[in-house]
Amino acid sequence: MNIEQLNKNYKIGEQVVFAEGEGGLPFIHVRNDKASALISVYAGQVLAYRPQSIQDDLLFLSKRAYYQAGKAIKGGVPICWPWFGPDPEGRGRPAHGFMRNCMWDIVEVSATPEGNTRIVLGSTDTEETQSIWSRSFVLRLEITIGDTLNLELVTRNSGSQACTVTQAFHTYFSVGDIRQTHVSGLENTRYIDKVDDNLEKNQTGSVTIDAEVDRIYQSVGSNLVIHDTARKRRIHITSKGNRTAVVWNPWAKISAEMADLEDDDYLRFICVETTNAATDRVHIQPGSEFRLIANYRIEQD
Numbered sequence: 001m002n003i004e005q006l007n008k009n010y011k012i013g014e015q016v017v018f019a020e021g022e023g024g025l026p027f028i029h030v031r032n033d034k035a036s037a038l039i040s041v042y043a044g045q046v047l048a049y050r051p052q053s054i055q056d057d058l059l060f061l062s063k064r065a066y067y068q069a070g071k072a073i074k075g076g077v078p079i080c081w082p083w084f085g086p087d088p089e090g091r092g093r094p095a096h097g098f099m100r101n102c103m104w105d106i107v108e109v110s111a112t113p114e115g116n117t118r119i120v121l122g123s124t125d126t127e128e129t130q131s132i133w134s135r136s137f138v139l140r141l142e143i144t145i146g147d148t149l150n151l152e153l154v155t156r157n158s159g160s161q162a163c164t165v166t167q168a169f170h171t172y173f174s175v176g177d178i179r180q181t182h183v184s185g186l187e188n189t190r191y192i193d194k195v196d197d198n199l200e201k202n203q204t205g206s207v208t209i210d211a212e213v214d215r216i217y218q219s220v221g222s223n224l225v226i227h228d229t230a231r232k233r234r235i236h237i238t239s240k241g242n243r244t245a246v247v248w249n250p251w252a253k254i255s256a257e258m259a260d261l262e263d264d265d266y267l268r269f270i271c272v273e274t275t276n277a278a279t280d281r282v283h284i285q286p287g288s289e290f291r292l293i294a295n296y297r298i299e300q301d
């Protein structure tokens with residue numbers, strides 16, 4: 001992608017500027033009266049978002065992240081699509097699908113009358129995607145940057161057969177200290193415990209993290225809250241289209257083992273993912289579309 005051409009086609013004053021980012025990847029810098037954000041066109045990934053009145057970014061982005069074709073960027077909001085987790089057919093295809101590892105297209109860039117910035121990225125099937133996943137699709141990620149960060153992932157089935165997807169906004173939220181963080185809104189829900197033989201368990205009280213956590217919560221509501229006591233703030237997650245949510249923190253051992261995380265990074269983030277995962281599969285008829293929505297708002301004391 002040619003940065004000069006992108007700016008020629010889409011730049012909006014100081015509000016939306018394209019520039020070469022890490023690893024030479026095309027990045028979109030957004031700054032309006034309400035907030036600023038950084039978006040990678042590669043992977044269709046929001047890397048940073050911060051309302052003007054808030055000190056610390058909403059999102060964690062690893063200092064050791066890879067910015068390389070074929071690799072996922074550790075942090076921000078990776079898009080898992082058209083499957084969440086390991087290859088559902090066990091054929092050795094990449095975990096979390098293929099959209100977090102490839103370049104997306106720019107579909108739309110606009111300033112809205114409400115003072116927000118709207119960036120739409122997209123993708124369609126190619127010979128290469130067909131060889132991995134034999135479906136025709138039009139995928140769009142609608143990003144709205146304002147007082148909140150709003151993400152809508154729209155899957156249109158442009159083929160002649162029904163298709164099934166699982167997916168996620170695999171969001172890495174930045175927290176002051178994981179040991180002083182808890183998540184509310186999942187009380188009394190059932191979850192699959194991926195670190196304990198996929199046993200199904202019941203969540204009592206809010207979710208706290210003091211060891212590796214990797215859970216798929218089922219039949220979840222549409223409002224979750226991350227309470228970040230160290231930073232005296234709460235992150236409100238409002239979602240639509242999902243029946244599951246994933247909570248993930250690798251804790252110390254895995255954090256140290258992951259080459260794209262610092263040893264103590266597990267203290268600095270929590271993934272609370274808006275998902276269609278496990279039995280929450282989405283079936284889309286030919287010519288139809290499905291919309292998964294996540295909205296993030298920071299409330300600071």
Ligand SMILES: O=P(O)(O)OC[C@H]1O[C@H](O)[C@H](O)[C@@H](O)[C@@H]1O
Pocket residue numbers: 072085095096170194214215246247248271
């Ligand atoms: O390291 P990644 O491939 O990005 O995956 C990171 C994590 O993503 C999800 O939260 C899964 O539930 C975890 O099992 C996985 O380890």
